[in-house]
Amino acid sequence: MDQLSAMRVFVRVVETGNFTRAATALDMPKTTVTNMVQSLEAHLRTTLLNRTTRRVMVTTDGALYYERAIQILSEIEELDGSMSNSQTQPSGRLRVEMAGAFADLIVIPNLCDFYKRYPQIQLDIGVGDRLVDYIAENVDCALRGGTPTDQSLIARKVGELKLRTFAAPFYIENFGEPTNPRELEEKHFSVGYLNATLGRVLSMEFCRGDEVVEINPRYVVSVNDARSYLNAMIAGIGVGQSLGFMVNDAVERGELVEIMTDWDCETLPLYIVYPQTRHLSNKVRVFVDWLAKLVQGLKDGDQALPPMRKAG
Structure with missing residues (x-):
């Protein structure tokens, strides 16, 4: 048995969901695909796939083997690529x-x-x-x-984007429009952004001339996804900071208004x-x-x- 070839066949069966599609993708007879997976299971002395008439299901051992197999195959592919001519098309x-x-x-x-x-x-x-x-x-x-x-x-730095401050008209009508960042700690609410890595809500930083203000905003809700953060701002739950390309549509629809424009926000690397x-x-x-x-x-x-x- 060519174990490396059998490993590739097994991975393709898992990814396509059945032997027929895997055989088509690999341009092999279905019987060859079936025999190679069976040989691999015999070699490993375990069942990798449970077969029914309609579908193939991965066993617990099969799932573990699949995760290691795709990592090994990827490393082999990278090794081959590093030794090939630099003009070869990446694949x-x-x-x-x-x-x-x-x-x-x-x-x-x-x-x-x-x-x-x-x-x-x-x-x-x-x-x-x-x-x-x-x-x-x-x-x-x-x-x-x-x-x-x-x-x-x-880590490779690929860019730096500027944050800006926004609030929904609904929020402004009900709570007023903040004019100073310190108001976000004292009498206004913000939408909190929960950083999953740090396990805490991020602070907000503002600057105007030589004056720099970093605040820990009061918030009713915090989220760890940028789209949910934007939706919470649009719903009027609080003030938030976002990137222009994310909020352009909402601003054009009148769902968000830029506020505290005389204060610059920090940039996001x-x-x-x-x-x-x-x-x-x-x-x-x-x-x-x-x-x-x-x-x-x-x-x-x-x-x-x-x-x-x-x-x-």
């Missing part, structure tokens, strides 16, 4: 993590351009602001807002992070470079980034 699966706002408003609208440049790369995008185990979850890299604190990660133990393969490198140029197309977060010209 393979790329697992990335990012907040929903970055995915929806920056990355996904421009993926046609990325695919046009690198048609052999398959992107798996995990969406959300959460703690990630990069090794266990086989994550290649992540786009994160704010300065990384995890010393086990390599954007980083791409990846594990120190992971070789920076060609596919990761080209994605990082592409994303860096994409983010730099945003001017202080004042406007949404227009999609690049689509392939074809």
